[in-house]
Amino acid sequence: MKKCLFIGFLVLIVLISGCTSAPDRSTPQPTNTQPMQTTQPVNTPPQHTTPPPAQTIEVKIIYFSFYPSEVTISKGGTVTWTQKDGEPHTVTGSNFNSGKLTQDQVFKYTFNEAGTFDYWCTIHSSMRGKVIVK
Numbered sequence: 001m002k003k004c005l006f007i008g009f010l011v012l013i014v015l016i017s018g019c020t021s022a023p024d025r026s027t028p029q030p031t032n033t034q035p036m037q038t039t040q041p042v043n044t045p046p047q048h049t050t051p052p053p054a055q056t057i058e059v060k061i062i063y064f065s066f067y068p069s070e071v072t073i074s075k076g077g078t079v080t081w082t083q084k085d086g087e088p089h090t091v092t093g094s095n096f097n098s099g100k101l102t103q104d105q106v107f108k109y110t111f112n113e114a115g116t117f118d119y120w121c122t123i124h125s126s127m128r129g130k131v132i133v134k
């Protein structure tokens with residue numbers, strides 16, 4: 001009885017494998033349907049007509065100056081200063097102050113009011129910058 005079952009099972013397997021291997025139609029390399037997609041679409045439609053509400057602008061502190069020295073940002077945007085000089089500097093305005101920034105330190109300030117904000121380095125008075133918030 002058990003042997004009969006086993007043989008039946010074997011026959012079933014042979015039948016199934018025979019069925020699946022017999023047509024032999026979908027075997028050759030199904031992965032190579034899209035060989036080259038190196039070229040990207042050039043004419044992507046410009047979808048952003050209005051700037052995003054909160055943007056981030058980066059200013060580098062390098063060679064004893066703020067670069068770029070003047071940036072324009074939308075209200076609610078954040079300016080990030082990255083100190084790249086070996087000498088310490090500050091980012092000091094009338095309502096913000098980074099304190100002494102050493103090399104690779106970062107200072108961020110979010111401007112929630114429109115206006116023109118001058119800032120400077122308290123250590124080196126010739127270092128000056130400006131943030132225009134619109």
Ligand SMILES: [Cu+2]
Nearest residue numbers: 089121123124
């Ligand atoms: Cu300085």
